[in-house]
Amino acid sequence: MTATGKVFGRGKGLWDAKVMEGAKEDMPEALTHLGEEPRLRPQRVITVVVPDDKVSTVVDTLMEVNRTPAPGDGKIFVMPITESIKVRTGEVGDLTLD
Numbered sequence: 001m002t003a004t005g006k007v008f009g010r011g012k013g014l015w016d017a018k019v020m021e022g023a024k025e026d027m028p029e030a031l032t033h034l035g036e037e038p039r040l041r042p043q044r045v046i047t048v049v050v051p052d053d054k055v056s057t058v059v060d061t062l063m064e065v066n067r068t069p070a071p072g073d074g075k076i077f078v079m080p081i082t083e084s085i086k087v088r089t090g091e092v093g094d095l096t097l098d
Helices: 017-024 028-034 052-066 093-097
Strands: 002-009 041-047
Touching: 017 028
Parallel strands: none
Antiparallel strands: 002 041
16 A cells, blocks of 8 residues: 655545536636635545455545545545566565565
8 A cells, every 4th residue: 555645636625517618618617606715625545555365455444434414525436457567576476465
């Protein structure tokens, strides 16, 4: 697992597309609606690599502990990892996940 704390993002939040379009065009009403908050907010990125048989458990756990009634809970992307190799030992595959 790797957690990165110095990333920035916006998400959809409470800003609608018309307001964002107006902000791009420097329309005062849109900029006022956005308020003083920075457009990009600090976010966290967590990368977890697990064997295929553990993906459902990890996804379910992340959803259970991070779900709130408000927008901004994040997203989970499940992607294939085609190979892993432990540099020091040369081990490959699931052996590298220990």
